[in-house]
Structures are given as C-alpha cells and as structure tokens.
Amino acid sequence: MGDTIRLGIAGLGTVGTGLIKIVRREAALLKARTGKDITISAVSARNRDKDRGVSLSGYDWEDDPVVLATRDDVDVFVELMGGSDGPAKAATEAALNAGKDVVTANKAMLAVHGQALAELAEAKGSVIRYEAAVAGGIPVIKSLIEGLAGNEITRVMGVMNGTCNYILTRMESAGLPYETVFEEANQLGYLEADPELDVGGIDAGHKLSLLAAAAFGTRVAFDAMELEGIGRLTIDDIRAAGDMGYRIKLLGVARMTGRGLEQRMSPCLVPATSPLGQLEGGTNMVVLEGNAVDQIVLRGPGAGEGPTASAVIADVCDIARGIRVPVFGQPAASLSEPVPALSQTPAAYYLRMTLVDKPGALAKVAAVLGESGISINRMRQYDHDGENAPVLIVTHRTARDALDTALAAIEGTGVVVTTPVAIRIEEV
Amino acid sequence: MGDTIRLGIAGLGTVGTGLIKIVRREAALLKARTGKDITISAVSARNRDKDRGVSLSGYDWEDDPVVLATRDDVDVFVELMGGSDGPAKAATEAALNAGKDVVTANKAMLAVHGQALAELAEAKGSVIRYEAAVAGGIPVIKSLIEGLAGNEITRVMGVMNGTCNYILTRMESAGLPYETVFEEANQLGYLEADPELDVGGIDAGHKLSLLAAAAFGTRVAFDAMELEGIGRLTIDDIRAAGDMGYRIKLLGVARMTGRGLEQRMSPCLVPATSPLGQLEGGTNMVVLEGNAVDQIVLRGPGAGEGPTASAVIADVCDIARGIRVPVFGQPAASLSEPVPALSQTPAAYYLRMTLVDKPGALAKVAAVLGESGISINRMRQYDHDGENAPVLIVTHRTARDALDTALAAIEGTGVVVTTPVAIRIEEV
Structure with missing residues (x-):
C-alpha cells in the first residue's frame, strides 16, 4: 500500500451507506489521522438501482462481490453483506487469497468460519478486522485484544442484541406481552429476516463466541454455546423480577473454568441498579474482567448507520496506520481447542411456578429444595384464585445440576400446575 | 527490536511494582499475544532498599533514571516517576533522544510538555504511549484515538479523579462535612503529597487536557482550562442536589465550539440516574461523543496497582505488536493551536443562597433573575430560623455570563447573607 488505501465495499445496506458517507465527509480528518488518503474504488450490492441517499458516482460497480474483492485497485475488502456462508464467505476468501486485508461486520461468518x-489470513499475510461485528460502535474488540493485552481475562459479559433489549424494556415499560411487542418490533423493522436470529439469541451468541475466542485464546466455539432466547419470558417474570429488585436481560457470559470454557447466552436476572440492569432499548453493554484490571464496562449504541460505520472505518484506519494484530489476538494456530463446559458456576436462581392452591403445597416445594441442598433467600406467594397459586422463589447460590434435579423432583410431587421456570441471577 | 522487548522501568511505586508482577506472571501470555519476549533489563527508583513485595533480582539497578533511559539494553523506557519536570522529563527526553520508545503514566508531564x-518523539521516530495517564485501567486513549478514528469528536466528558469522587460519595453516604472526609482520605493515603492536585481538580484537569488534544487535534492547552476544585462544596449542596434528583461530580468537559475550545474541570450536577450520576468511590468514567458513533461510555477503576499496570503493559504490548500511532492521534506538527473559549455553552444551573429572613427577599431574587432573562425551573426554600433563609433554585438553560451578571445584581440587592453558590448542571 502506498499513500492511498483503496476500499472495495460489498453490501450497501445501512452500514455500507454510512461508511460511504464517512469516507466522503471526513476525507481530510482521515488523512490527518492516518497519513493516508482513504478512497473507494468499487462497490457491490444486490440492487444497483436502489436509492440509498448517497451518490455512487465515482465508484465502479461490480455485480459479483468476488470480482470486487480481487480487483487490483482494492487494498481492503469491506464485507458488509452478512450471512455465514454464500457470497460473504466466498468474497472474503477470495480477498484473502489475493492478499487483501478484510474488514467485516459479519459476526455469523466469523462465528462459524473464524478459525x-x-x-x-495469516498464511497470506493479511488481517481480518471485525470491530463492527460485536456491539456496534463500541470499540470492544480493540479494548479486549489490545487494551487488556496484559490481562488473563476471567469473564466476559454482554448485552449485545439491541432488539432483544428493546423488546424486554418495552414489555416492562408498557406492560405488554411478548407477542405484542415482538409484532411491534417487527413493524418497526427491528427484527432480522429470520427473527430467531434475534430473539433466539443466535446473533448475540455469535458475538459472544468471538469475544470468548479473543478473551481466552481458544478457537471460536459457537456450536458449544448454551443458547436460550427470550421467547418464553412472560410479562409476569419481568414484573416479578422488578418486584425483587432485578431486571431481565438477554445476557451473554463467557468464562474459563477449571472444567473448561463456559459460554452461555440466555435471559438472566441482574440487579436493577447495576449498569447492566439499567440498560435501556437498543444500547449495548459489554463487561470485561481481567486479573489485573478488575472490571471494565463499555456502553454504547449496538447498531445503526453511524455507530456501525464508525467501527468499520476505525478498522480501516487501523490498517492505514499499519496496525496488524492477529484476528483473535494471537496466531490462529496457537488458539487452543476449548473444552466446552456447561455453566456450572453456582449462582442464585429466580424460580417461578404455579402451585395447586392447597394447604401444604408450598411446604412440599420448600422441603424438596431443602433436601436438594438449595436454600431459599426469598419467597413470595401472589394472590391465588382458589385453584392456582403463583409462587416466586429466589434461591441462594446453587449449582445448576442440583437445581435441575430439584425442579424435576418438585414436578414429581404433583403440586405444580406447570413446569417451573428457572432464570439465573448473574452476579455483576 | 528483535524478538525481545527490553524494558527499563523508572519509578517503583504501586504502578511499577504492579508492572513487574505482570511481566513475571504473564510471560507466556504476553509472548503468545505479541510474539515477543517482554523482559526487564534495569530499574530505577529513589530508594533501592525498600521492600516492595517483589524481587528485583535479575534486573540491573540504576540510581539515575537518565542513565537507565539510555542503556543499550533498553528498548522501551517506562516512566512511572511522575512530576511534570525534573527527573521524569529529563529521562523521557534522554530516552527519546536515544531513539527509545516511551511508555508513561505521567499526566502532569504530558499536560505541560506534551507538544x-x-x-x-516524532523527530526521532519514537512513540510515546500514555494509556495509564488517563483513567487508570480504562483503555480510553486507545478508544478515542483508534476506536473512534473516523469520528469528529463533539464532546469528551469524564470523572477521572477517584479521590474526589471518593470524597463526594463518602460525604453523601456518611453525611460528613468536606473537612472530615478530606482528613479521612488523607489518613487512608488517597491524597497526593500536594492534596491540591486532587481536590483542586489539577490532576483531573491534566487528564482532560490530554483527551481534548487527542479529540480535537489541538495542542495540549492545560493552561487554558477552567479549573475549580471540590473544596467549596458543602454537605448541604450534596443533600440539596440529591433532593432534586442530582448528584455532584467533579466533571471534566471538553468541547469544540464555533468560538473555540471549551475545557472545564469543575463540580457539576448530573442526573442521579445517569451513568455518571451513579458512579461510586474510586471508579472512573469517560464519555466520548462523536458525530458518527453518538455516545460511548467507558467505566472502570481509575487507579490502583493492577488497573494502572494493566494500562502500562497494554502500551508495551502495542509497541511489541508494532502499533505506532502519533502521540495525540496525528502528527504533532499538524496539531492546531486551540483558541481557548470560556464555557458559554448554555446550561441549567443549581443556585444556593442564604437570604435574610424577611418578607419580599425571595421575590427580589426572582425579579433579578427574571430581568436577566433567566427563568426558574424549580425553587425550594428550607427551614428558616428567623434570621437566615436557605434557598435553592434550579434555573432553565442560561449562558454563564448572564448568570454571573444576575448573581452580582442579587448580591447588590442586599437580601443575600453570603455569596450565592452556582453549580452547572451538565446534560449527559
């Protein structure tokens, strides 16, 4: 590369459009900061004629992103198409094979094919940068891989799917059921074409798997993640959690334990007064914990044209400045194969169950918990109607398998009307 | 540099000791992440015989940090002595003149001699890195200069002096007066040898001046900062602010306006429910706002052995990884001379005054404010004793000069017993 960094941009949705705007608007600033002219040679998208509110004149058009990725006048291939396979992967591989650097916002592709x-990339002397793939505009990959390079990372946590957080905070504030708010979010265009990517926790899980690899020096292991979406949460859970001083978040937690790598993306209760508990709407938050730094909390917009394009252009600037760090912070060959471990780190749990409204039902539940070594921190019985009696229990810290055994035993007593709901209370 | 990065460490206080521990403990990790062996060739401090809880055997000792800084077997000079001038500056200059890279935690030196x-450094092809100088373990310099490289920064804010935040939160929680908590903090060793560096806002102001230079591409202009410490805050102010939904923080704000560069480090009211308002004790928080990313909030420990050493070793790792970015994000010669501007960005203000307890006194105050075009948002009159009547007023947004004129006029009416206190309410 000379004094110019020439981009080829594949994918002209929100983020690609935002990137073009920044490259045009901030040309002088980018030159001052990187010493290079950052230009766009060519672009590619599915629909050439769509009005994107930004002129494409001056940029060559390529129908085929693979052709774009390998053009002689492209130094950095910017992949903003999305999807774990298909054109995104083909074009990324083509770019790397041609010795280009790659900047991508594609968490799915890296979660599946990151290794x-x-x-x-390393075989070709290229870099892949993906700040925009995790937590939108927040410089979390940089903070983790570079800013905390001297730390053994002990835990990574994050609320990294704005749509889920929007749904949960909206259910709470408007007192609406999940289905209604899901439909609202759909109308507002907040959901992916396949909504399960959002509400099933897959998108957030992809992000967590990338953080875990960078944090623990392990190969990306999205397949080994415990994944649970927000679809089974009820407005009752949200209200009851609030009554007890908690809020429910779709929270990702990754930690390296003596038994192996725990990775879990699931609804959790967090204290309402904690930074995670106070997160509203589409804002993302990532918590990084290391043995030297203790705890760093990063908060910012998790999506949107400006924030995500901000992360993409930061990666381009890094390349322009000669910053070349291995994809996951150390050479790919040195990443170890993680031993997946179920989340057995003990925690307190929130339990919701509906009991038959008969004397002694609650005593039976308490007895089973006690026999399983699970002690009760708080218990609340709501208004009962003569047939059913809703009960909430907050346990003291317990291992998940002990809890599962106890819940099965509780079901066996015949005093519960529906299968008990258990949600982990994460210590933050 | 070959496959080894050899450090010379001057200053073996908390941070230097923490750095040595990390270099020893994490040798394998640092090698995996940077591809280099990070070693220590020699150290220097005022007192060779002090027990620091870490062995210095294996490292040469130098009495003179300048000699240390220029040793042939030192690649990176780590300056942890502190002080804007004296040995720190002499050794840093010597290191740069000898072509060494420098990592420093010295905000005072860079605030005064940064340009x-x-x-x-640039003339010699060296870099100076100073992540540890601002907000302890939080990777804020990296986030600003690298992570937000494609943004025009619009505002930088921060609570960056843990001691002041400790004093303010302790006054509030224990209901103790400033003097008592100041003495407590002194006993606990929280205060600098010259306490005015902390409570006068100078230390935090140094940090803000570095952030402002990196944010706005201007030369460091610490001399032009509006600086006000926490010494005049009373427990009454803290309580009254709390009554109205605010907390008082020593808050730094830098922003580039049409009139010039505003830099202010002063007590401010912030909403109690905002991230800044919820900050407790020694935790630091920095808010970065850019035209693309909107707002990023970074939170973490602002001091301490582990966190500060974490920032120092991250800088060392950056150098080992070949990351070489200009000190303030663009070549020093291209930094512009800022036009200092007083903080005239309009804001709401909190006013506290004690009136003579006579009918019509409050009306006079309200009349003066009204004549000055300052409208009152809320007003509260506390119990009066027949002589004095404490009054709190929250204004709507007003320019500071209009407010100053009004406050002078209020004093001129003769109805106030003491000079009114005015504290800005920062919109966060």
Missing part, C-alpha cells in the same frame, strides 16, 4: 479464515 | 515531547 479457517484467520488461518487463511 | 514538545511529541515533536521530539
């Missing part, structure tokens, strides 16, 4: 792509 | 040192 192979990292190995390919 | 000259940056120019010297």
Whole structure:
C-alpha cells in the first residue's frame, strides 16, 4: 500500500451507506489521522438501482462481490453483506487469497468460519478486522485484544442484541406481552429476516463466541454455546423480577473454568441498579474482567448507520496506520481447542411456578429444595384464585445440576400446575 | 527490536511494582499475544532498599533514571516517576533522544510538555504511549484515538479523579462535612503529597487536557482550562442536589465550539440516574461523543496497582505488536493551536443562597433573575430560623455570563447573607 488505501465495499445496506458517507465527509480528518488518503474504488450490492441517499458516482460497480474483492485497485475488502456462508464467505476468501486485508461486520461468518479464515489470513499475510461485528460502535474488540493485552481475562459479559433489549424494556415499560411487542418490533423493522436470529439469541451468541475466542485464546466455539432466547419470558417474570429488585436481560457470559470454557447466552436476572440492569432499548453493554484490571464496562449504541460505520472505518484506519494484530489476538494456530463446559458456576436462581392452591403445597416445594441442598433467600406467594397459586422463589447460590434435579423432583410431587421456570441471577 | 522487548522501568511505586508482577506472571501470555519476549533489563527508583513485595533480582539497578533511559539494553523506557519536570522529563527526553520508545503514566508531564515531547518523539521516530495517564485501567486513549478514528469528536466528558469522587460519595453516604472526609482520605493515603492536585481538580484537569488534544487535534492547552476544585462544596449542596434528583461530580468537559475550545474541570450536577450520576468511590468514567458513533461510555477503576499496570503493559504490548500511532492521534506538527473559549455553552444551573429572613427577599431574587432573562425551573426554600433563609433554585438553560451578571445584581440587592453558590448542571 502506498499513500492511498483503496476500499472495495460489498453490501450497501445501512452500514455500507454510512461508511460511504464517512469516507466522503471526513476525507481530510482521515488523512490527518492516518497519513493516508482513504478512497473507494468499487462497490457491490444486490440492487444497483436502489436509492440509498448517497451518490455512487465515482465508484465502479461490480455485480459479483468476488470480482470486487480481487480487483487490483482494492487494498481492503469491506464485507458488509452478512450471512455465514454464500457470497460473504466466498468474497472474503477470495480477498484473502489475493492478499487483501478484510474488514467485516459479519459476526455469523466469523462465528462459524473464524478459525479457517484467520488461518487463511495469516498464511497470506493479511488481517481480518471485525470491530463492527460485536456491539456496534463500541470499540470492544480493540479494548479486549489490545487494551487488556496484559490481562488473563476471567469473564466476559454482554448485552449485545439491541432488539432483544428493546423488546424486554418495552414489555416492562408498557406492560405488554411478548407477542405484542415482538409484532411491534417487527413493524418497526427491528427484527432480522429470520427473527430467531434475534430473539433466539443466535446473533448475540455469535458475538459472544468471538469475544470468548479473543478473551481466552481458544478457537471460536459457537456450536458449544448454551443458547436460550427470550421467547418464553412472560410479562409476569419481568414484573416479578422488578418486584425483587432485578431486571431481565438477554445476557451473554463467557468464562474459563477449571472444567473448561463456559459460554452461555440466555435471559438472566441482574440487579436493577447495576449498569447492566439499567440498560435501556437498543444500547449495548459489554463487561470485561481481567486479573489485573478488575472490571471494565463499555456502553454504547449496538447498531445503526453511524455507530456501525464508525467501527468499520476505525478498522480501516487501523490498517492505514499499519496496525496488524492477529484476528483473535494471537496466531490462529496457537488458539487452543476449548473444552466446552456447561455453566456450572453456582449462582442464585429466580424460580417461578404455579402451585395447586392447597394447604401444604408450598411446604412440599420448600422441603424438596431443602433436601436438594438449595436454600431459599426469598419467597413470595401472589394472590391465588382458589385453584392456582403463583409462587416466586429466589434461591441462594446453587449449582445448576442440583437445581435441575430439584425442579424435576418438585414436578414429581404433583403440586405444580406447570413446569417451573428457572432464570439465573448473574452476579455483576 | 528483535524478538525481545527490553524494558527499563523508572519509578517503583504501586504502578511499577504492579508492572513487574505482570511481566513475571504473564510471560507466556504476553509472548503468545505479541510474539515477543517482554523482559526487564534495569530499574530505577529513589530508594533501592525498600521492600516492595517483589524481587528485583535479575534486573540491573540504576540510581539515575537518565542513565537507565539510555542503556543499550533498553528498548522501551517506562516512566512511572511522575512530576511534570525534573527527573521524569529529563529521562523521557534522554530516552527519546536515544531513539527509545516511551511508555508513561505521567499526566502532569504530558499536560505541560506534551507538544514538545511529541515533536521530539516524532523527530526521532519514537512513540510515546500514555494509556495509564488517563483513567487508570480504562483503555480510553486507545478508544478515542483508534476506536473512534473516523469520528469528529463533539464532546469528551469524564470523572477521572477517584479521590474526589471518593470524597463526594463518602460525604453523601456518611453525611460528613468536606473537612472530615478530606482528613479521612488523607489518613487512608488517597491524597497526593500536594492534596491540591486532587481536590483542586489539577490532576483531573491534566487528564482532560490530554483527551481534548487527542479529540480535537489541538495542542495540549492545560493552561487554558477552567479549573475549580471540590473544596467549596458543602454537605448541604450534596443533600440539596440529591433532593432534586442530582448528584455532584467533579466533571471534566471538553468541547469544540464555533468560538473555540471549551475545557472545564469543575463540580457539576448530573442526573442521579445517569451513568455518571451513579458512579461510586474510586471508579472512573469517560464519555466520548462523536458525530458518527453518538455516545460511548467507558467505566472502570481509575487507579490502583493492577488497573494502572494493566494500562502500562497494554502500551508495551502495542509497541511489541508494532502499533505506532502519533502521540495525540496525528502528527504533532499538524496539531492546531486551540483558541481557548470560556464555557458559554448554555446550561441549567443549581443556585444556593442564604437570604435574610424577611418578607419580599425571595421575590427580589426572582425579579433579578427574571430581568436577566433567566427563568426558574424549580425553587425550594428550607427551614428558616428567623434570621437566615436557605434557598435553592434550579434555573432553565442560561449562558454563564448572564448568570454571573444576575448573581452580582442579587448580591447588590442586599437580601443575600453570603455569596450565592452556582453549580452547572451538565446534560449527559
């Protein structure tokens, strides 16, 4: 590369459009900060004729992103198409094989093919940067891989799907059921074409798997993640959690334990007064914990044209400045194969169950918990109607398997009307 | 530099000791992440015989940090002595002149001599990195200069002096007067040898001046900062602010306006429910706002052995990884001379005054404010004793000069017993 960094941009949705705007608007600033002219040679998207509110004149058009990725006048291939396979992967591989650097916002592709792509990049002397893939505008990959480089990372946590957080905070504030707010979010265009990517926790899980690899020096292991979406949460859970001083978040937690790598993306209760508990709407938050730094909390917009394009252009600037760090913070070949471990780190749990409204029902539940070694922190019985009696219990810290055994035993007593709901209370 | 990065560490207080521990403990991790062996060639401090809880055997000792800084077997000079001038500056200059890179935690030195040192470093092809100088373990310099490289920064804010935040939160929680908590903090060793560095806002002001230079591409202009410490705050102010939904923080705000660069480090009211308002004790928080990313909030420990050493070793790792970015994000010669502007960005203000307890006194105050075009948002009159009547007023947004004129006029009416206190309410 000379004094110019020439981009080829594949994918002209919100983020691609935002990137073009920044490259045009901030040309002088980018030159001052990187010493390079950052230009766009060519672009590619599915629909050439769509009005994107930004002129594409001056940029060559390529129908085929693979052709775009390998053009002689492209130094950095910017992949903003999305999807774990298909054109995104083909074009990324083509770019790397042609010795280009790659900047991508594609968490799905890296969650599935991150190891192979990292190995390919290193074999070719190229870098892949993906700040925009995790937590939108928050510089979390940089903070983790570079800013905390001297730390053994002990835990990574994050609320990283704005749509889920929007749904949960909206259910709470408006007192609406999940289905209604889901439909609202759909109308507002907040949901992916396949909503399960959002509400099933898959998108957030992809992000967590990338953080875990960078944090623990392990190969990306999205397949080994415990994944649970927000679809089974009820407005009752949200209200009851609030009554007890908690809020429910779709929270990702990754931690390396003596038994192996725990990775979990699931609804959790967090204290309402904690930074995570106070997160509203589409804002993302990532918590990084290391043995030297203790705890760092990063908060910012998790999506949107400006914030995500801000992360993409930061990666481009890094490349322009000669910053070349391995994809996951150390050479791909040195990443270890993680031993997946179920989340057995003990925690307190929130339990919701509906009991038959008969004397002694609650005593039976309490007895089973006690026999399983699970002690009760708080218990609340709501108005009962003569048939059913809703009960909430907050336990003291217990291992998940002990709890599962106890819940099965509780079901066996015949005093519960529906299968008990258990939600982890994460210590933050 | 070959496959080894050899450090020379001057200053073996808390941070230096923490750095040595990390270099020893994490040798394998640092090697995996940077590809280099990070070693210590020699150290220097005022007292060779002090027990620091860490062995210095294996490291050469130098009495003179300048000699240390220029040793042939030192690649990176780590300056942890502190002080804007004296040995810290002499050794830093010597290191740069000898072509060494420098990592420092010295905010005072960079606030006063940052431009000259940056120019010297660039002339010699060296870098100066100073992540530990601002907000302890939080990777804020990296987030600002690298993570937000594609943004025009619009505002930088921060609570960056843990001691002041400790004093303010302790006054509030224990209901103790400033003097008592100041003495407590002194006993606990929280205060600098010259306490005015902390409570006068100078230390935090140094940090803000570095952030402002990096944010706005201007030369460091600590001399032009509006600086006000926490010494005049009373427990009454803290309580009254709390009554109205605010907390008082020593808050730094830098922003580039049409009139010039505003830099202010002063007590401010912030909403109690905002991230800044909820900050407790020694935790630091920095808010970065840019035209693309909107707002990023970074939170973490602002001091302490582990967190500060974490920032120092991250800078060392950056150097080991070949990351070489200009000191303030662009070449020193291209930094513009800022036009200092007083903080005239309009804001709401909290006013506290004690009136003579006579009918019509409050009406006079309200009349003066009204004549000055300052409208009152809320007003509260506390119990009066027949002589004095404490009054709190929250204004709507007003320019500071209009407010100052009004306050002078209020004093002129003769109805106030003491000079009114005015504290800005920062919109966060």
